[in-house]
Amino acid sequence: xxxxxxxxLFDSAQxxxxxxxxxxxxxxxxxxxxxxxxxxxxxxxxxxxxxxxxYRLPPDQILSVWPAANEEGxxxxxxxxxxxxRRTLPWERQPEDPADKDTPWLALVVIAEGEGSISxxxxxxxxxxxxxxxxxxxxxxxxFYLAVTKETIKRxxxxxxxxxxxxxxxxxxxxxxxxxxxDDDGYLAVVxxxxxxxxxxxxxxxxxxxxxxxxLEQQIPLLPDPPKPKKTFKVAVDRSMLTVHNRAIEEIxxxxxxxxxxxxxxxxxxxxxxxxxxxxxxxxxxxxxAGGVPELFRFPLLAHWSFTCTxxxxxxxxxxxxxxGAIGAEPPPAATPPTRPALELDPDKRVGLEHRxxxxxxxxxxxxxxLAPAAVKRDNTLVHVSEKLRRPGPxxxxxxxxxxxxxxxxxxxxxxxxxxxxxxxxxxxxxxAESARRRAELAVExxxxxxxxxGVPEPGRGPELVIGRVLGKALMERAAESPREVLGxxxxxxxxxxxxELGDRPLVQILATGLDLPVAEVRALMKRPGLEEGxx
Amino acid sequence: xxxxxxxxxxxxxxxxxxxxxxxxxxAADAASSEVWVxxxxxxxxxxxxxxxxxxxxxxxxxxxxxxxxESIRFFHxxxxxxxxxxxxxxxxxxxxxxxxxxxxxxxxAIREETDAAERQLRAPGGEPGFGPxxxxxxxxxxxxxxxxxxxxxxxxxxxxxxxxxxxxxxDPRHLQLMRLERLAPAVxxxxxxxxxxxxxxxxxxxxxxxxxxxxxxxxxxxxxAGWVPPRDxxxxxxxxxxxxxxxxxxxxxxxxxxxxxxxxxxxxxxxxGGLNGAELALQMIRYPYRQVFGDA
Numbered sequence: 001x002x003x004x005x006x007x008x009l010f011d012s013a014q015x016x017x018x019x020x021x022x023x024x025x026x027x028x029x030x031x032x033x034x035x036x037x038x039x040x041x042x043x044x045x046x047x048x049x050x051x052x053x054x055y056r057l058p059p060d061q062i063l064s065v066w067p068a069a070n071e072e073g074x075x076x077x078x079x080x081x082x083x084x085x086r087r088t089l090p091w092e093r094q095p096e097d098p099a100d101k102d103t104p105w106l107a108l109v110v111i112a113e114g115e116g117s118i119s120x121x122x123x124x125x126x127x128x129x130x131x132x133x134x135x136x137x138x139x140x141x142x143x144f145y146l147a148v149t150k151e152t153i154k155r156x157x158x159x160x161x162x163x164x165x166x167x168x169x170x171x172x173x174x175x176x177x178x179x180x181x182x183d184d185d186g187y188l189a190v191v192x193x194x195x196x197x198x199x200x201x202x203x204x205x206x207x208x209x210x211x212x213x214x215x216l217e218q219q220i221p222l223l224p225d226p227p228k229p230k231k232t233f234k235v236a237v238d239r240s241m242l243t244v245h246n247r248a249i250e251e252i253x254x255x256x257x258x259x260x261x262x263x264x265x266x267x268x269x270x271x272x273x274x275x276x277x278x279x280x281x282x283x284x285x286x287x288x289x290a291g292g293v294p295e296l297f298r299f300p301l302l303a304h305w306s307f308t309c310t311x312x313x314x315x316x317x318x319x320x321x322x323x324x325g326a327i328g329a330e331p332p333p334a335a336t337p338p339t340r341p342a343l344e345l346d347p348d349k350r351v352g353l354e355h356r357x358x359x360x361x362x363x364x365x366x367x368x369x370x371l372a373p374a375a376v377k378r379d380n381t382l383v384h385v386s387e388k389l390r391r392p393g394p395x396x397x398x399x400x401x402x403x404x405x406x407x408x409x410x411x412x413x414x415x416x417x418x419x420x421x422x423x424x425x426x427x428x429x430x431x432x433a434e435s436a437r438r439r440a441e442l443a444v445e446x447x448x449x450x451x452x453x454x455g456v457p458e459p460g461r462g463p464e465l466v467i468g469r470v471l472g473k474a475l476m477e478r479a480a481e482s483p484r485e486v487l488g489x490x491x492x493x494x495x496x497x498x499x500x501e502l503g504d505r506p507l508v509q510i511l512a513t514g515l516d517l518p519v520a521e522v523r524a525l526m527k528r529p530g531l532e533e534g535x536x
Numbered sequence: 537x538x539x540x541x542x543x544x545x546x547x548x549x550x551x552x553x554x555x556x557x558x559x560x561x562x563a564a565d566a567a568s569s570e571v572w573v574x575x576x577x578x579x580x581x582x583x584x585x586x587x588x589x590x591x592x593x594x595x596x597x598x599x600x601x602x603x604x605x606e607s608i609r610f611f612h613x614x615x616x617x618x619x620x621x622x623x624x625x626x627x628x629x630x631x632x633x634x635x636x637x638x639x640x641x642x643x644x645a646i647r648e649e650t651d652a653a654e655r656q657l658r659a660p661g662g663e664p665g666f667g668p669x670x671x672x673x674x675x676x677x678x679x680x681x682x683x684x685x686x687x688x689x690x691x692x693x694x695x696x697x698x699x700x701x702x703x704x705x706x707d708p709r710h711l712q713l714m715r716l717e718r719l720a721p722a723v724x725x726x727x728x729x730x731x732x733x734x735x736x737x738x739x740x741x742x743x744x745x746x747x748x749x750x751x752x753x754x755x756x757x758x759x760x761a762g763w764v765p766p767r768d769x770x771x772x773x774x775x776x777x778x779x780x781x782x783x784x785x786x787x788x789x790x791x792x793x794x795x796x797x798x799x800x801x802x803x804x805x806x807x808x809g810g811l812n813g814a815e816l817a818l819q820m821i822r823y824p825y826r827q828v829f830g831d832a
Contacts, residue, residue: 007744009814064743074684076790077762078747078822115788155788161810162794168813170744179743190817192746196790202758229796232759233784311684314750315739318681319827323607327676331604343601351598369596370588370618371611375671375731378615382643384627384636389620402620404595409624412590419581423629431629431642432573439571 007179010169013087013187014101018094019052052092054134054215055124055143057302061085063181063188065211067197067307072206074311074318080110080193080211082303083170087187090167096160096220104167105216106302109146109157110195113208116148118301127300132218134300145298146212153297154224158194161226163216166192199312206310215300222297326373346394349373350401366393368401386410573645574653583653585625586618587672587715587727596676596725603678603723608829610735613672613727622650654714655729672714674727675735682724687740690716690724692732699828739824746820748782748792764797764819766804772818780804780819 026044030036053061063083067075084090090104119127124138127145148156158166167189172179174186181188197209216223252264323332328349344352350366357363383389386406393399413419426432479486502510512522572579588596597603626646630636639646654672681688692711697703703710712729719725728735748762762782765774783796798811801819811819 009817011812011814066743066745073686074680077750078745079792079820081746083743152788155785156791159795165794165798165811165813165816168817170817181743192817192820194792194794195788196747196750196762196792198760198789226795227785227793229783229793230786231781231783232754232756232761233786233789233791234758311680314825315681315685315688316749316825316827317752318606318679318684319737319825321606322677322679322827323604324829325607325609327602327609327611329609331601331607343599351602353598367598368614368617369598370591370614370621371596371609371674371676372614372617373611375612376614376616378619380619380647382640383620383623384630384639386620386624401614402616405617405620406624406627408591408595409585409621410627411624412585413581413625413628416581419578419625420628422575422577423626426575426578427629427631427635431635431639432575432645433638433642435571435573436642436645439573442571 006173008171010171012091012102012104012164012167013169013189014091015050015088017050018098018101019050019054019092022048022050024048050092051139052089053302054093054138054140054217055127055300055302056140057084057213061089062303063183065305069305070307072308072310074199074314075197075307075309076199076312077196077314079196080108080209080307082108082191082211082213083181084189084191085183087169087185087189089189090191093215093217095216095218102164103160103220104163104191106191106213107158107163107166107216108191108193108211108213110193110197110209110211111146111148111152111156112197113210115152115156116146116210116212118210118212118304119145119147119298124300127298129219129222129297129299134217144301144304146214146301146304147296147298149294149296150222151294153222156195157223159226160220160223162194166194197307197309199309201312206308208306208308210304210306212299212301213303215302217300219297219299327371328373350393350399352397355398355400363397365397366399366401367404368399370405572649573642574649579649579653580657582622582625582650583657585621586650586654587657588613588618588725589715591621593719593723596719603676606679608675608677608679610675610829611673612731613674615672619647655712657714670729671731672727672729673731674715674725677724677726677737678722679724680722681737682718683722685740686718688724689736689738689740690726691736691738692726692728692730693734693736694730695733696830697734697736699826733830735829736826737829738826741824745822745824746817747822748820762792764801766801767818767821769805769807769815769818775804778804 024044024046026046028041030040061084063085065082066078066080067073090106091101093105094100095103095105121142121144124141124143125133127143128134170179170188170190172183172186172188174180174183180186191213193211198207200207253261323329328345331343344364346352346366348368349372350368352364353367355363355365383406386403389402389406391399391402413423429435475486484490508523508526509519511517512519515522574582584590603609626639630639690713691703692713693703693707693709694711695709697709711732713726714729715725715727717725748764751761751763754761762784763779764782766778766780767774780797780801783793783800785791785793794816795810798816801816802808802811805819
């Protein structure tokens, strides 16, 4: 296993037997002192097939691709790559000469949108340029192919010599999940592309690329010759490379020879249809003919994905060219003359802004957001209205920074009905007063208990804090042991009756006073039968 | 109490047991379900406000000249500003002057809890925040790098860290990231819990990558050139100060002429017979770039 944090690179990993059909012949030779009869051993003839993928790559063989499928980003200084699980995969077939075991049969080509097209699912026999055949049966009855023009091949495809340089085997530590990618043995095959995907810098447009892992068997001679080397490349997109199926119809109409315009436009329009549109019969123009449809070459497509190059400039140059500063730093001088007055900043980096107050009065004020160039001391005062946060600023102008903060905080909260509802409920709970009391109790509870048991205050708490509790406890204990001594004699359960002192006033007057009624009324009531005046 | 014949000793033991129960229950209370003055929903809302969540961008950057294209601006968070923001939010809950008095009485507790909630906001499992709120700092980055490299790594350290050092995630020098968010496709806001000495911005990691360094300075605006720093095949380390030009093919943007490039590399590192796959890969490896910001 590779050491942790290390990886090793190998040129190739060649299988003992390349994919294909083999005759297995077995012979035995008997020897001994006795004569061996003629025909005692028979020859064993058997057929052996070593399988490998040819038209389709099983999904489990792809460990990772870069850039990830459908990803967008600035990839312009990195080579797209595909990481394969089986280390021998790129060398399991010989694309041209069976004796040449070093040249891989797989290539990763990266084409911009329009430089080639991908077929629908077709029988494998159609997956290769017409006129070529791949002898033994493939791994799948149907497959896909990449169709490109000779021009695209010449400009984009790797040369035969490049193939070897673009493929290698990597040995990684299986414990390193970023590099091992879930592999089983720690050996991965990597196929790189030979093209840096570019961003359309002139048009400032993203370019969509298609990365295609193709099979080069039998078609190595199509690959371009070593080109004339150049130290730079043009960033502009060359539209002449676009194939007919992606060329705008107008462009065809303008460029094609008069005699073929009608046919070519019809062909272009028919291209997206699987079946030719009914009632339209036409002979396609001869391929390869000048002015006609360029000849398309087909390569079996094992895997493909697309990504979009949405930016230029790599991370390093972007980072190094950043304008670095604290907030409020002077902006770098603009390339074009400014179209508006320069930024007004005070020494504390507040910005001068136009302001109109509630009364409609205009004027300039100072404002600084929550981002300050230096630490600000926190003052911790609570205010209830934003007016209290208006501060005088330099040049006799108000500083509305904090007042604006207050207002936006209020408005953001008002925009959230659920928060407003919770705030109103919290208001009824007196802003958590009950919870605060409960929390204060919880905080001292363990301390209290310890003090109660020992009668000694916990460290950090003065005796005056516990003296009451301790005295109270002692008093309770004493009172419970001998209540008579501590609390005095017990009160009898029932007190004897107490004689009423009526004096010598007449009963009617006593009643009238007690009931707070006029004497005459009481006297009238007492005249009822059974009640006699004057008798107590 | 039904048992009137309880002796004093028995009574006292029962009493002590009761106290014991209360104490252990309250300890459990405090440990499991903490008692909060500010309800959770409000705590989250207020802490979010303090970390400037949902704040209109013009309040952060009132003038575009404060954050020009391709710039990074470091800042300290003005606590008084975020306190004012929070108090604006709290003012929604006060109707009468009695409410205001009550809120004033509770304010120290409220502030303490929102201070703690700030740190909790980004904790994945809602781990309790701790300690009073400290200084918060951060940066605003406006760059094509933000849109082109989603998921770039931002790390802050409170003390010196080697420029190429590989620092583990649980290193104590790490400052907690309180917020890391794209406010616009090309604007990134980061807030740190503390004042960093060093900030790293690192290209997103995606396994091992291969590529070249592009050079826009070719004398022609439409042209690009490239180079690689050659590596010693024996040690795999870069040969200091050397650059090898990368050759391209004519006609298709970005297609590398590998044979020519390999030959030129070979001239520098020595050897003959062309580079094989492993040798070329070694020369082309590009590690994620790390930009270091610190006191210069």
